[in-house]
Amino acid sequence: MATGIFEAKSFDRFIATLAGTSLVDQWDSHVAKVGGKVFVLLSANEEGAALTFKCSEESFELLTSLDGVGQAPYFAKRKWVSVAERAPLSPPELEAYVKRSYELVAAGLTRKARQELGIII
Template identity: 30%
Template sequence: MNKHQVETLLSSFAGSDVSSPFGPDALVYKVKGKMYALVSQNEDIARVTLKCKPEDGEVLISQFESISPGYYMNKRHWITIKLCGEVDSNILMDLAHHSYQLIVAKLKKSERTALLIGE
């Protein structure tokens, strides 16, 4: 997946909102005000940072050279993936969806319900 495809995927999640609170070098994806992804901009090889379970992050970091602990994030709960082609698109899509789901699971029940009905 390239940067544009990742951004399109992240934007497709229910209630997704994108902004640049850290300036033009990063797009931040949030749901109900909670960040679930960050995509670098203006780099030769773009990176996406996603939330993950600590045990999953450890396994992924050990398996892929292009996956490292979250860049500028809590290294235990976030991973950064260089979009260089090493990580299969299906894996990347699963990781993005899982990051989103981790955040949604922590929302209030009323907020989760609003996402389901499209408010």
């Protein structure tokens, strides 16, 4: 059973705490964007729910060494990971990684766009 951020309502509530975000259903996933750019996807497959998000190079190496975490298809060359529910990460750890993904993607927005969206990094 999905828990924490892997549950759609919890995912939506957490995303709503981040400035300038929007949620859309796209690519058979629940997708969170900042300034129109994707920073995390919540999807389901036969094994359960999974989160896909951007991470730093150091985090990419660490995370992909864990059971239940792998390179995200179509995103891997840009340091994106896919984390299955069975991965040994706590809800607070996952939220921290998702927030970091948000910050990495938001940092790529123009200063003007960040200001308009109320984003402080």
